Amino acid sequence: MEELNPFTIAQRQLDQAAEIMGLDPATHELLRWPLRELHVTLPVKMDDGTTRIFHGFRVQYNDARGPTKGGIRYHPQETIDTVRALAAWMTWKTAVVDIPLGGGKGGIVCNPKEMSMGELERLSRAYIRQVGRILGEDMDVPAPDVYTTPQIMAWMMDEYSFMRGYNVPGVITGKPLPLGGSQGRNDATARGGVYCTREAGKVLGVNLQGATAAIQGYGNAGQFAHLLAEELLGMKVVAVSDSRGGIYNPNGLDPRAVIAHKERTGAVADFPEADNITNEELLELEVTVLFPAALENQITALNAPRIKARIIAELANGPTTPEADMILYENGIYVIPDFLCNAGGVTVSYFEQVQNAYNYYWDLETVHKRLDIKMTAAFHAVHETAQQYKVNNRMGAYIVAVARVAEACKLRGWV
Ligand code: NAD
DSSP: OOOOHHHHHHHHHHHHHHHHTTTOOHHHHHHHHHSSSEEEEEEOTTTTTTTTEEEEEEEEETTTTSEEEEEEEEETOOOHHHHHHHHHHHHHHHHHTTOOOOOEEEEEEOOGGSHHHHHHHHHHHHHHHHGGGGOOOTTTEEEEEOOOHHHHHHHHHHHHHHHSSSSGGGGSSOOOGTTTOOTTTHHHHHHHHHHHHHHHHHHHHHOOTEEEEEEESSOOOOHHHHHHHHHHHHHHHEEEEEETEEEHHHHHHHHHHHHHHHHHHSSSOOOSSSEEEEEHHTTTTTEEEEEOOOOOSOOTTTTGGGGGOEEEESSSSSSSSSSHHHHHTTTTEEEEEEEHHHHHHHHHHHHHHHHHTTTOOOOOOHHHHHHHHHHHHHHHHHHHHHHHOOOHHHHHHHHHHHHHHHHHHHHOOOO
């Protein structure tokens, strides 16, 4: 049976990189585990007068390079091992784009789709009352992830500010603009991935103008990937999907119309100008670029042999298993690995922190320009390292990131 525990996968990826790099055993073992984690139990008053008990986590994986940074996910299937894996990937992500932060992640086991706004607010504030004791601008800075929003970030920042007794905008990123959010944060993850895709097109000699794309997942990352693949690369997005299924039109899908349809009906399915398809069918379409932008373990040993995309730009975290990675590499499919491809989000989150600390805010053009510089440099560092070591891009990214984190651990005298 293929291993699908995300944390075991994250550890196996690190093990492989450690071997290729010849990492010393103590540093390797240190980097296999989170430095700290907090498990919390949250009583929340529901609208019907009952009290429900929720469980949550915050994992601070490694802070050798700076305060831990990483989103908070609300999901019914959330587990501590998913959060650990995501916290590990955040550590490699901040290192690969070379920003002075470490990696962390948080999560609450809940189904936000079944909760009212009032219940979500009380849950979010309860989480901060427990986890706030280990958060801070110089300690650990959360952000949004799956099913968490700028509004949730605003409640969390407000609760934390009450705990401290003064306004602390820099404790959390992905805030709404009037509360110290950054220009360009909303589409930053997708934009960073689209910049990487542009660079991949250049190194592979693939013309992306008019080329086709498919996107799995239609939330923050997926919707903006649709808009930006069209706007910045001139691509034609022929299929998109969400948790309720996908849609396909070989002539291309208009992003504004699909977004409006999803807002109206709650799903992309049954969009009038397309045929319904399954998520499995979407992944196996013959397209130039496939953007996984949903959850982990979507490309496995089972479906990897049938994937026909030329480039896979992983906006989601952990969408590809190690077995699938090997198959894709053998089949010559160019994978832009998750913690490089989706690092635009944390990069603009870092810009948001910097602006909060300055209390002075940049215009959109400045954010885009600085993001492009960071993503382009990271892309080429990974591409060149992969070529040099004759490994896939995921290992290339690991080698770049782990070397930076290991150097910081050594300089601090930890190992
Ligand atoms: P989101 O909550 O905005 O959207 C998630 C989307 O995935 C929704 O459209 C949902 O319907 C869809 N989905 C869920 N299960 C699915 C399934 N089984 N098949 C197909 N679609 C499914 O979340 P998001 O912020 O867009 O995050 C998506 C991915 O990108 C996650 O892996 C997340 O960790 C990663 N990511 C997000 C950011 C960010 O800044 N938002 C940054 C880095 C990485």
